[in-house]
Amino acid sequence: MHRSLITPFQLFSIAVMLVLLAIGICNTQAEEIHSFEITLVNGDVSGDEDVIRVLEGDQVEIAWTSDKALDIHLHGYDVQMILVAGQRKIMSLTAHFTGRFPIEVHGTGLGHGSVVYFEVLPK
Ligand SMILES: [Cu+2]
Numbered sequence: 001m002h003r004s005l006i007t008p009f010q011l012f013s014i015a016v017m018l019v020l021l022a023i024g025i026c027n028t029q030a031e032e033i034h035s036f037e038i039t040l041v042n043g044d045v046s047g048d049e050d051v052i053r054v055l056e057g058d059q060v061e062i063a064w065t066s067d068k069a070l071d072i073h074l075h076g077y078d079v080q081m082i083l084v085a086g087q088r089k090i091m092s093l094t095a096h097f098t099g100r101f102p103i104e105v106h107g108t109g110l111g112h113g114s115v116v117y118f119e120v121l122p123k
Helices: 006-031
Strands: 033-041 053-055 061-068 070-074 079-083 089-094 099-106 113-121
Touching: 033 053, 033 113, 053 061, 061 079, 070 089, 079 089
Parallel strands: 033 061, 053 113
Antiparallel strands: 061 089, 070 079, 070 099, 099 113
16 A cells, blocks of 8 residues: 655644745745935925825834034934034834824024924835
8 A cells, every 4th residue: 555755734834834935025025114315405305205105014214414513303202313514324114103293403503394294105
């Protein structure tokens, strides 16, 4: 009588493990950091990127460089950072809340204006 080396149950177990492994790999990829680079000149964004768009749950890093000392303020998330002229600073956060949030510049004497929008789309 012929005896198979792998039983149907073992084959099924291997298939289940492969599926779990695939899901694990996908989850790892979701953990990647989404990086953005924003340069401020005289309190305004240089270049035409005025929306930072990410997905809910994303790990986000926004690198800021300014030619002037000023405060930046991400509303909704309420993250505030002080920028020193010529010094690159990184704002790290997890996009927990969906919506459109203004990032404003304080302390330029130019008022309280939004320079960039942070947009988090639902997953
Ligand atoms: Cu503000």
